[in-house]
Amino acid sequence: MNKKNPVLKNAQKLGREQQKSIVGGGINRPKYCCEWNDDGSCRIWTCGNCVCP
Numbered sequence: 001m002n003k004k005n006p007v008l009k010n011a012q013k014l015g016r017e018q019q020k021s022i023v024g025g026g027i028n029r030p031k032y033c034c035e036w037n038d039d040g041s042c043r044i045w046t047c048g049n050c051v052c053p
Helices: 006-023
Strands: 031-036 042-047
Touching: none
Parallel strands: none
Antiparallel strands: 031 042
């Protein structure tokens, strides 16, 4: 493994963890996120395998 590029190593590690969550059934249930605007309103959006802010 190339030790001079820890960014790719971290990305691969996250990829394996995401695959575990997908195997657990997360791929069939999109994640609902609520993005709060400055005026206090909520904008709902969905994504398959991302992290909510």
